[in-house]
Amino acid sequence: MKREKRFPKAAFTALIIIILASTFAGLIAPYSPDLMDSSAVNLPPGGGHLLGTDSMGRDLLTMLLYGGRYSIAIGFISALISTAIAVIYGVVSGIAPRVVDDLLMRFSELLLSIPSILLIIFLQALWGNPSWLSLSVIIGITGWPNISKIVRSEVRQIGESDYILAARTMEGGFWYVLRRHLLPNFISSIMFMVVTNIGQAMITESTLSFLGLGLPLTTVSWGSLLSMSQEVLLTGCWWLILIPGVVLIVTLVCVTELGEYVRKKNNRMHSNL
Template sequence: MYKKYSIYRRKNKFPIVSAVLLALIILGCIFANVITSRSPEYMDLANYTKAPCREFWFGTDTMGRDMFSCIWYGGRVSIAIGILSTVISTIAAVIYGSVSAVAGETIDTCMMRFAEIILSIPTLLLIVFLQAIMGKASVISISVVIGLTSWCAIAKIVRTEVKRLRESDYVTAAKSMGGGFFHILIRHLAPNFMASIMFMVVMNVRSAIVAESTLSFMGIGLPIDVISWGSMLSLAQNAIMTGAWWIILVPGIFLVTFLMCITNIGHWMQMKLGNTQRVL
């Protein structure tokens, strides 16, 4: 009994290494102007495609930009897109799922069928379609597009949780005191179902960064002058042709490390939530 409990505890151990690496990357991006001495936009044509050395720690790209500066400043953009798009998708999911839960059976069914239709469409295809409608890509437009295509799965969970909670005593008391829909949602419902969707919210940050990187790699994401980890990887074709391995490897390592750290923390949160639900 004790042995099984110990094994279970070890499996649910907080991923300290992932949290430390994630914190270091985020802090490095926040204080990029402190830890870097070169502008990421400066093109040193005399030192283009230069391998990592004492002067350029991560080397330079095909346009002579310092990769060390680009990594930290580009991380700001990638992380900002991940967070902004997740905020948009979470707000949309909470409102949509809550409205569906409290609406009549017919409206609820129609809203859920619509969400399932959106889920059946490949997300990348939907993102490309919406981005083409919005025109030239920017940090805001890509964040909005990704946010508007990644809310359906969370909305289904919110709907289930709100249906479970709407008959609770505190919700009934709030209704009898004249509480409106959004008042009850924000003050009473959201605090009780937020833990159930937190895992998916965290994973949406990862998915948004992957989507932005994929779009930039395909050449339909952020313009080359807007530096992000994805736009840095868009130079991969030229890097392969010139043998400049560091142009792919350096941003690839930072991107993969960041995504793996988020994934590990997200899985820990999922297991922690499952343990809490079993206790309750």
């Protein structure tokens, strides 16, 4: 028998610590996020600045703590938005007539054929000045097609069950059937994709910031810290790219571990049915 994957306690604990540290940054951070000390420019880790400073004299530890708020918020909010859209879209496609189902699936496949980063840049240009809220919404409304296909597949499998037909026969509305019968049956199947979308949204925000298309300079995130890589190459201040990169990678690894655990647990549940 295959060895059962244990709950990743270390990954869960590390992720909780990172989230709590970012949430309570105002209590933990040694300096104000707006403080720029011209006498402490590009200082290496140590002394009064545990993780060093950047070219504007800002404390790196402070920026990591406050920046985590935006990066994590973008990840979770965009995942919630994409999941909500995917569930409604997938359920409608799953219970719709074959012609409507085909049209909806062709539309989702069309969106999947477009590079998501290009679609996000286009929508952000229509939105206007970028902010953490605009990035959360735009990443969310472009990240649902994959999950919707999973939801649609699950609905197709259970949509002809007797209890579903009975609920619809007794004039059960769309939202009633979705909430009471459909959602509880496929929620475990999409949890892996939801967790994965959190990490993917954080990567997307970092990529946009690296390209200079992300959050404005006045809003610090892990992505905006990584965008200073060109400065690192010119000044040799390795801590400005290494430390934020390690924090982001550790967070993504923790999210991936939790997603992998959810996926394998869901597979075991289906194999036991």
